[in-house]
Amino acid sequence: MQNIRKEQFKESIKDNLKSLFCVSIDDASQEQLFYATSKAIQLIIINKWINTQKIQKEQDAKIVYYMSMEFLMGRALGNNIINLKENEIITESIKELGLDLNVMENQEPEPALGNGGLGRLAACFLDSLATLGYPAMGCGIRYKYGMFKQQIKDGFQVELPDDWLRHGYPFEIKKNEDAVEVKFGGYSRMYRDVYGKVSFINEGYQGVIAVPYDIPIVGYNNDVVNTLRVWDAEAIFKFDLDAFDKGNYVNASEQETFANTICSVLYPNDNNFVGKRLRLTQQYFFVSATVQRAIKDYLKNHDDLHKLSDKIAFQMNDTHPSLSVAELMRILVDDYFFDWDDAWEITQKTCAYTNHTIMSEALEKWDVDLFKGLLPRVYEIIEEINKRFCLDVSTKYPDDYSKIKNMAILYDNKVRMANLAIVGSHSVNGVAELHTEILKNQLLKDFYIMTPEKFSNKTNGITQRRFLLHGNPLLATWVTNKIGNSWITGLQKMNKLVDYADEITAQNEFMDIKHKNKIRLAEYIKEHNNIDIDTNSIFDVHVKRLHEYKRQLLNVFHIMYLQNKLIENPNMEFYPRTFIFGAKASAGYMKAKSIIKLINCVADRINSDTRLHGKLKVVFIENYNVSIAEIIVSAADVSEQISTASKEASGTSNMKFMLNGAITLGTMDGANVEIIEEVGKENAVTFGLSSQEVLDYEKYGGYFPKDIYDNDIDIQCILNQLINGYYYMYNFNDIYNSLLSRDDYFILKDFRSYVEAQEQIEKLYKNKSQWAKSAILNTAKSGKFSSDRTIQEYVDDIWHLEKLN
Numbered sequence: 139m140q141n142i143r144k145e146q147f148k149e150s151i152k153d154n155l156k157s158l159f160c161v162s163i164d165d166a167s168q169e170q171l172f173y174a175t176s177k178a179i180q181l182i183i184i185n186k187w188i189n190t191q192k193i194q195k196e197q198d199a200k201i202v203y204y205m206s207m208e209f210l211m212g213r214a215l216g217n218n219i220i221n222l223k224e225n226e227i228i229t230e231s232i233k234e235l236g237l238d239l240n241v242m243e244n245q246e247p248e249p250a251l252g253n254g255g256l257g258r259l260a261a262c263f264l265d266s267l268a269t270l271g272y273p274a275m276g277c278g279i280r281y282k283y284g285m286f287k288q289q290i291k292d293g294f295q296v297e298l299p300d301d302w303l304r305h306g307y308p309f310e311i312k313k314n315e316d317a318v319e320v321k322f323g324g325y326s327r328m329y330r331d332v333y334g335k336v337s338f339i340n341e342g343y344q345g346v347i348a349v350p351y352d353i354p355i356v357g358y359n360n361d362v363v364n365t366l367r368v369w370d371a372e373a374i375f376k377f378d379l380d381a382f383d384k385g386n387y388v389n390a391s392e393q394e395t396f397a398n399t400i401c402s403v404l405y406p407n408d409n410n411f412v413g414k415r416l417r418l419t420q421q422y423f424f425v426s427a428t429v430q431r432a433i434k435d436y437l438k439n440h441d442d443l444h445k446l447s448d449k450i451a452f453q454m455n456d457t458h459p460s461l462s463v464a465e466l467m468r469i470l471v472d473d474y475f476f477d478w479d480d481a482w483e484i485t486q487k488t489c490a491y492t493n494h495t496i497m498s499e500a501l502e503k504w505d506v507d508l509f510k511g512l513l514p515r516v517y518e519i520i521e522e523i524n525k526r527f528c529l530d531v532s533t534k535y536p537d538d539y540s541k542i543k544n545m546a547i548l549y550d551n552k553v554r555m556a557n558l559a560i561v562g563s564h565s566v567n568g569v570a571e572l573h574t575e576i577l578k579n580q581l582l583k584d585f586y587i588m589t590p591e592k593f594s595n596k597t598n599g600i601t602q603r604r605f606l607l608h609g610n611p612l613l614a615t616w617v618t619n620k621i622g623n624s625w626i627t628g629l630q631k632m633n634k635l636v637d638y639a640d641e642i643t644a645q646n647e648f649m650d651i652k653h654k655n656k657i658r659l660a661e662y663i664k665e666h667n668n669i670d671i672d673t674n675s676i677f678d679v680h681v682k683r684l685h686e687y688k689r690q691l692l693n694v695f696h697i698m699y700l701q702n703k704l705i706e707n708p709n710m711e712f713y714p715r716t717f718i719f720g721a722k723a724s725a726g727y728m729k730a731k732s733i734i735k736l737i738n739c740v741a742d743r744i745n746s747d748t749r750l751h752g753k754l755k756v757v758f759i760e761n762y763n764v765s766i767a768e769i770i771v772s773a774a775d776v777s778e779q780i781s782t783a784s785k786e787a788s789g790t791s792n793m794k795f796m797l798n799g800a801i802t803l804g805t806m807d808g809a810n811v812e813i814i815e816e817v818g819k820e821n822a823v824t825f826g827l828s829s830q831e832v833l834d835y836e837k838y839g840g841y842f843p844k845d846i847y848d849n850d851i852d853i854q855c856i857l858n859q860l861i862n863g864y865y866y867m868y869n870f871n872d873i874y875n876s877l878l879s880r881d882d883y884f885i886l887k888d889f890r891s892y893v894e895a896q897e898q899i900e901k902l903y904k905n906k907s908q909w910a911k912s913a914i915l916n917t918a919k920s921g922k923f924s925s926d927r928t929i930q931e932y933v934d935d936i937w938h939l940e941k942l943n
């Protein structure tokens with residue numbers, strides 16, 4: 139039986155090579171092999187996909203639409219193979235054909251339809267939903283160009299387009315029959331029928347067709363296949379040639395240009411709001427398409443929209459899809475003639491909102507005029523929602539205008555999307571305990587006081603299938619040998635590793651695997667950066683988006699400090715260190731780009747300074763993405779999680795590092811707090827201001843960075859090197875000036891405490907057995923941080939789904 143299936147699978151690959159490329163297996167390129175293999179796997183998946191949909195329909199199961207502008211999926215081939223039940227048949231067949239799976243995997247263009255944490259979280263959630271067997275559909279945008287490719291030229295970031303669809307993407311399927319029309323602009327006109335019933339019609343609008351492409355999400359070893367649906371826009375005339383007035387060429391090409399623009403590119407901003415018209419167009423485009431389609435599908439098997447929330451949940455990933463609230467109202471009121479109050483009850487019961495930030499610069503606030511022009515009818519609906527809500531508020535708090543000021547949806551000529559999302563949802567959640575507390579007690583305090591029952595915490599998680607089973611096969615095998623494979627779908631089982639933490643053989647094995655992973659990373663760095671690094675040095679890793687609050691600068695200052703100390707005192711006690719960075723800066727974020735340049739300048743100077751005898755190395759890995767993350771994370775000794783306390787809502791790379799046995803060096807921020815709670819203070823190193831201290835300084839003042847500079851000779855030396863030509867005559871005046879005048883992210887304030895924390899890391903590492911024990915305990919205690927646990931909490935508290943059976 140096994141053999142027959144293997145032969146079938148091999149034939150399938152060979153057939154694909156012929157029909158797709160007209161080549162035999164011996165003449166096929168690696169890219170052709172990747173494509174043909176992917177298509178053979180897609181065929182196995184499709185049978186399960188169809189079956190999952192059938193079961194879902196028979197069971198009439200409730201489904202969650204996970205609505206997100208971003209899905210940072212990473213490569214699919216390797217992950218799909220791992221998750222499929224036929225895993226062994228497939229890998230053996232590939233071997234028997236003489237193909238190298240690793241080489242093939244590296245051919246896959248990475249679907250990078252996301253920036254960072256928020257997009258990757260959405261991807262982990264889809265993996266967990268499918269693995270737990272819950273009906274779910276991810277809904278997003280099929281950007282033609284995803285996250286830009288980053289090159290470092292002369293130390294500067296250069297952005298290149300990510301043309302991931304150029305050669306076609308083997309796992310997507312276009313679904314023409316599920317297309318819907320989305321309307322922009324024009325104006326809405328009140329219409330009274332002969333019975334005096336009032337309704338609204340949209341006139342003079344510009345329409346585009348939203349066409350979905352479906353990508354399978356394979357559950358682990360359970361035959362469930364869910365869907366990631368990404369929408370593309372097409373011009374109406376192109377979609378329906380018959381309906382096209384062929385006389386009107388100019389109008390036709392305008393339509394086409396508009397349609398082509400909508401899904402052209404992912405905005406590369408992370409934790410920063412840009413109020414661009416195209417961005418709002420994208421948001422409404424995918425929201426309207428998703429909500430329209432969901433209602434049409436619901437009505438295929440149900441007749442009463444009052445019960446919508448029994449069968450559908452819309453989960454809004456941040457405020458980017460919060461137009462869902464208004465769009466659902468619009469459809470219910472305008473298209474299905476619901477009373478406002480009924481429509482509102484349905485909407486609130488169906489929608490739920492996740493907040494991912496407390497930083498004011500990241501909160502979405504749209505200009506009213508821009509909004510009205512693009513979405514006139516939706517704006518009217520929001521006006522009505524706002525009017526009724528404000529009436530509620532002023533009835534409840536008659537003498538307190540501050541309540542309206544904080545909670546109104548329309549204020550100061552802006553549409554405040556977070557307020558829209560909160561008012562229109564039955565559930566609002568933060569993404570880590572500390573973050574949720576800050577939401578309840580500060581940012582969203584008035585909402586919390588008014589409707590405490592809406593609020594809850596859902597601490598983020600990551601999928602161990604990608605970030606251990608796929609990314610770190612050596613450690614995955616070791617863990618399975620020790621405790622069995624139940625951790626793959628139940629990460630709490632990792633706790634059994636505690637028994638091995640004190641065992642010398644286990645410690646040696648664990649550190650030996652770490653060393654092998656360090657060699658794998660060192661080879662990557664040699665190939666891509668042409669830098670030799672010492673695989674016996676401490677690998678100290680800081681990879682994430684570049685943002686001032688994430689404080690890559692604090693890390694660099696410490697490196698400069700070490701360099702200065704080592705040059706001053708060549709014989710000082712020092713354990714060899716390799717500092718590894720990876721970070722993309724948003725294309726328009728000048729300060730962030732300066733910091734990248736600084737990291738590269740410091741790296742060049744240090745790596746070529748023979749006085750340091752190779753004891754200190756600095757590497758900037760370009761184009762940090764999901765595939766590279768898998769390699770980097772498994773090789774890390776130290777996990778840098780050093781955001782200014784209160785700023786990082788959760789963080790998720792902190793969890794990936796912990797899972798792979800790195801020790802956290804972090805502030806008490808986001809999920810770091812919970813990581814330290816799980817692993818114990820003695821197995822992590824913390825430093826810096828507390829979130830309350832930061833929030834108090836921000837509120838009351840009292841922090842003067844210049845005082846710190848004046849009193850600390852090491853800091854003076856470092857800051858002066860930024861502007862005195864030390865780095866190849868390149869000056870970092872922007873960084874220097876903003877630190878001395880404001881230092882918004884408390885870098886100088888936390889510097890000394892960070893230096894001490896780093897000294898503690900060195901001390902710990904020198905005790906090999908102690909370090910190994912801590913590393914094992916980090917892996918052992920990472921159970922809480924599986925996205926399987928997070929998803930189960932969303933299901934229990936918010937979505938109330940039942941499993942497919």
Ligand code: 26Q
Pocket residue numbers: 253254255256257259405407408409410411412413417494495500502569598786787788789790808
């Ligand atoms: C908004 C408007 C216009 C253009 C872009 C944006 C935009 C895009 C992306 C705003 C924010 C983002 C991304 C935010 C993000 O990644 N947040 C992170 O979410 C993670 C998952 O919850 C958390 O772990 C991180 O702490 C949080 O920073």
